[in-house]
Amino acid sequence: MITKILIAEDHESANISVQKTLEELGITDIAYAYYCDDALNRIIQAVKAGSSFDLLITDLSFEPDGHKQTLANGMELITAARKEQPDLNVLVFSAENRPTVIEQLYNNYEIDGFVRKARNDARELKEAIHEIGRHRRYFPRHISQLIDKKNTYSFSDVDITIIQLLAQGTLQKDIPVYLQRKGITPSGLSSIEKKLNHMKSVLGFTKNEQLVAYCKDIGAI
Amino acid sequence: MITKILIAEDHESANISVQKTLEELGITDIAYAYYCDDALNRIIQAVKAGSSFDLLITDLSFEPDGHKQTLANGMELITAARKEQPDLNVLVFSAENRPTVIEQLYNNYEIDGFVRKARNDARELKEAIHEIGRHRRYFPRHISQLIDKKNTYSFSDVDITIIQLLAQGTLQKDIPVYLQRKGITPSGLSSIEKKLNHMKSVLGFTKNEQLVAYCKDIGAI
DNA sequence: TACCAGATTACGGTTTTCCGTAAAAAATGG
DNA sequence: CCATTTTTTACGGAAAACCGTAATCTGGTA
Structure with a gap:
């Protein structure tokens, strides 16, 4: 069961809507961060305190704004977070729509779900969290369609x-x-x-x- | 004073966060549409009923999803809406960051404000609505920064x-x-x-x- | 209308890329 | 060692891109 969630999302408005969606699911233990570094710190603190997060919801691209950051984007955050808490569930919430990139997330970053910022994203977020709560990966239909026709080449x-x-x-x-x-x-x-x-x-x-x-x-x- | 607002935004999550932000401003008379055509219809109906909208908050890009639409994007919606209700205030809420496009919105489409989907977008939305309520155009600072940014070429x-x-x-x-x-x-x-x-x-x-x-x-x- | 200035297009020569063939070099096997 | 196969390189004609120049079109103006 998922009760404690961390949102990493630099866009204030997107952050708000994810929070609201979670509240509608009855989830109240929500933390949020506008920077990757901040998100990682919260994960570290939570692990130390023995009250680790059940799920990280993160965007992929974080716009630089002057603050020095060691983590440049969501993928680096995922890697760093898993190092601190290997069993952390990760749900990526992003506008990314390139099949190869999304496939990489599942294969190399072993994420538990991906929801694209698009028409019915709030509904999909709820579905994804529900699925992940049942220990299943959430893999949106439109993505698998895209990935199936893969003609990948391994570059030397x-x-x-x-x-x-x-x-x-x-x-x-x-x-x-x-x-x-x-x-x-x-x-x-x-x-x-x-x-x-x-x-x-x-x-x-x-x-x-x-x-x-x-x-x-x-x-x- | 702005009391009645229409939101045109296809992304469910973005739509939600705008609604929430408006509620925080004490605005309760909110309508929303996920399609441009739907938004235009609501404007027409409101004008007919003598209770027209004070402000249209619209995205620029609307993803096609099978439903036939006569209006393809936010710019067409703005043109069509102003034809029905010339005094309608328009605030564009979009991820667009090409200076030339944003400039066009102010010059050719005569929008009253632009807020880019970015880090502090919710706060900027509030500021923008406040400014427009005082009959002033809202022109965010970071836009002018973009416009006189060197090294980067602005692609048409x-x-x-x-x-x-x-x-x-x-x-x-x-x-x-x-x-x-x-x-x-x-x-x-x-x-x-x-x-x-x-x-x-x-x-x-x-x-x-x-x-x-x-x-x-x-x-x- | 006639004229001008700027934008757009057409043209021709040079360089680079493309592509098939063949020679040269290297690896393989007895 | 030689013979065979595979890999690498060289070569040359055709296609495409590059680049400067000239011709044409366009909108505005007197």
């Missing part, structure tokens, strides 16, 4: 290096010298062309710009 | 469209037909080259891949 280090160079403005024909300088083989221009062609064909792309966009999406570069 | 809608097409794999030479199909001018290949060159030179880039990476980073695409 050299692949990433090449795409990074492109994203930095390096001409394709100049990449060989960069690779040679780092002692990376193969470094021939033809090999680079071949690697790029292979990546693009696997992912169904035709242009380098698509590769750059895709790698940005999944956080590979 | 066409700029974004072009970069999106590139990131989708469209050949540069094929972009003109896409723009023509959408009725966007200029659509000549030379104009597109010129726009891309301008963006790149302002940002210190040399390749389109850099533009795509940059726009992904700042969330412009």
